[in-house]
Amino acid sequence: MTTELTVARGRGVEPRPPRRADEDAKVPWRHRLTRLDVKYSPYLFIAPFFVLFAITGLFPLLYTAYVSLFDWELGADETPFIGVENYVTLATDDQFWNALVNTLSIFVLSSGPQVVVAVLLAVLLNTALRARTAWRMGVLLPYVASLVALTIIFGDLFGPQYGMINNLLEFFGFDRIDWQAERWWSHVAIATMVNWRWTGYNALIVLAAMQAIPRDVYEAAIVDGASRVRQFFSITLPLLRPTLIFVIVTSTIGGLQIFTEPKLFAPAGSSNGGATNQYQTVVLYMYQSGFQSQDLGYASAMAWVLFLIIIAIAGINFLLTRRLAGTGEG
Amino acid sequence: MLQKSDTAARTRRGGSSSLVKRPGFAVYGPLIAFILGSAFPFYWSFVVASNDDAADAPLLPGGKFFTNAARVFDTIPFWKALGNSIIVSGTVTLSVVLLSTLAGFAFAKLRFKGRGPLLVFVVATLAVPTQLGIIPLYMAMAEFGWSGTLGAVIVPNLITAFGVFWMRQYIVDAVPDELIEAARMDGCSMLRTFWHVCLPAVRPAAAMLGVFTFMMSWNDFLWPLVALNAENPTMQVALEKLQSGYYVDNSLVLAGTTLATVPILLVFLVLGRQIVAGIMQGAVKG
Structure with missing residues (x-):
């Protein structure tokens, strides 16, 4: 008796259960069991992901849209349906627009320089360094550290009164900066944290992509007399396109949900984004509305709007990056 | 030239x-x-943590680190937070690695209807900002009476789309079809085939996934902050409590961050090479 296997090999034959000649007596029973095993086990194996995603990912996200249509206070007896009122309030809520502008401002300040520096860093790492791995580990150091701990440390460094950075500025004859109270500078400080944390990580991703570029492409360019700079812009950059798209889209999805850094940037009292919300982000405002003001309906409306914004910006980024990296050929 | x-x-x-x-x-x-x-910043954290809380901090480490560390232990339930973080991250890591490998095995090596579209779905969920669903998640946890328990921060993270995709990419090449065929011929069930053939062959990728998952879980902040409280915190939540007092004592707070950072730095010294390799391989394969 032949045994068909259930291994996927391209467009192989349909799976059939294996049979064993020495167990003829049991064949029907074993046969049926094996057939069930072959047919349903794969679904059983992938089920945990789908079940968990449905319960703790998809459902909450969809239910957020539902909650956003109610005046839903945490612990209240009645949660009246109010339609799109939360959204109407949101559209005229200065604090929300402020938070949205802050989020975008911090995001632009962090993602732009980060990608540029990551590519330059990758160029440096792509040389014939001695002790390559040590250098790579070195640039990755910030990525492994605890975000909460490091935000607190940066908060200390950027402290307006006794902070190390202000002391340095003063030492070199510059004016001290109130990194917490001044809106623009607080964004710069928070973006600095984000950049500090992620640049090395992204550099390694770009480096991996650079090393995957076939060497003969460069050799052909050298024969044609292309300069180093020209090679970088005409070969390296265009071939890095998919990787750059990946890096930018991931940093968009993460960057627009920034929470920990603004939450912990300044100690005590002003922990919800500053005294005048000068660096409050959307997720931080959502946290404040939902879990401190206990207005779950309103916070849900905010979450849903941010969700749509993220999808839209990720899409725009995708298209833009594809264009920009594509025009590298001169 | x-x-x-x-x-x-x-x-x-x-x-x-x-x-x-x-x-x-x-x-x-x-x-x-x-x-x-x-x-x-790591150095600076230690400098502040090892000196008195003074207006003009010196630039070199002082001798007060253990005094400040002792005050950390008095202020927050440090050891409990550390234990909680280890339990949470350990459980999450074990589960993510095992369940992701199982699903990755099915996607890479088994034939079933809808395999392609289902895999596309898994990858698509990578881009879904599920963090934005925390409000209903919180309501559900409150409903089940799970708020404040470690279960609330463990269960939602038991398997990740990233893990499934990562393992699937690795298993496609790393596990020879012939081995699976042989195991099936010997009468192994699907699950036994997975356990005895697939699992041993994917150790390197599983280890990398484990390291990443552990770090991600260890650093998770927003959801633990919502779901847990000051009496039963993870390390990150405890650090936040350390900082949110009315009077902020920098030496105390940064002694806390130093203490919380040391274990991670040790892990990095030991596993850094693998982490670097993991990021670079993931970049090429993904």
Whole structure:
């Protein structure tokens, strides 16, 4: 008796259960069991992901849209349906627009320089360094550290009164900066944290992509007399396109949900984004509305709007990056 | 002909040829500066943590670290937080690795209806900002009476789309079909085939996934902050409580961050090489 296997090999034959000649007596029973095993086990194996995603990912996200249509206070007896009122309030809520502008401002300040520096860093790492791995580990150091701990440390460094950075500025004859109270500078400080944390990580991703570029492409360019700079812009950059798209889209999805850094940037009292919300982000405002003001309906409306914004910006980024990296050929 | 700084693109997989020109200061200089900048906040944390809380902090470490550390233990339930973080991250890591490998195995090696579209779905969920669903998640946890328990922060993270995709990519190449065929011929069930054939073959990728999952779980903040409380916190939540007092004692707070950072740095020293390799492999494969 032949045994068909259930291994996927391209467009192989349909799976059939294996049979064993020495167990003829049991064949029907074993046969049926094996057939069930072959047919349903794969679904059983992938089920945990789908079940968990449905319960703790998809459902909450969809239910957020539902909650956003109610005046839903945490612990209240009645949660009246109010339609799109939360959204109407949101559209005229200065604090929300402020938070949205802050989020975008911090995001632009962090993602732009980060990608540029990551590519330059990758160029440096792509040389014939001695002790390559040590250098790579070195640039990755910030990525492994605890975000909460490091935000607190940066908060200390950027402290307006006794902070190390202000002391340095003063030492070199510059004016001290109130990194917490001044809106623009607080964004710069928070973006600095984000950049500090992620640049090395992204550099390694770009480096991996650079090393995957076939060497003969460069050799052909050298024969044609292309300069180093020209090679970088005409070969390296265009071939890095998919990787750059990946890096930018991931940093968009993460960057627009920034929470920990603004939450912990300044100690005590002003922990919800500053005294005048000068660096409050959307997720931080959502946290404040939902879990401190206990207005779950309103916070849900905010979450849903941010969700749509993220999808839209990720899409725009995708298209833009594809264009920009594509025009590298001169 | 070649400038020193120009060797960049030319020397792939350095050291492969004797013609390779070693880079000079133009390369090492910026790299050293970058790494000093990367390390500085860690150093600074220790400097502040080992001195008195003073207006003009010195630039060198002092001798007060253990005094300040002792005050951390008095202020927050440090050991409990550490234990909680280890339990949470450990459970999550074990579960993510095991369940992701199982699902990755099915996606890579087994034939079933809808395999392609289902895999596309898994990858698509990578882009879904599920963090934005925390409000209903919180309501559900409150409903089940799970708020404040470690279960609330463990269960939602038991398996990740990233893990499934990562393992699937690895298993496709790493586990020979012949081995699976052989196991099936011997009468192994699907689950036994997975356990005895697939699992041993994917250890390197599973280890990398484990390290990443552990770090991600260890650093998770927003959801633990919502779901847990000051009496039963994870490390990150406890650190936040340390900072949110009315009077902020920098030596105390940064002693806390130093204590919380040391274990991670030790892990990094031991596993850094693997983490680097993991990021770079993931970038090429994904």
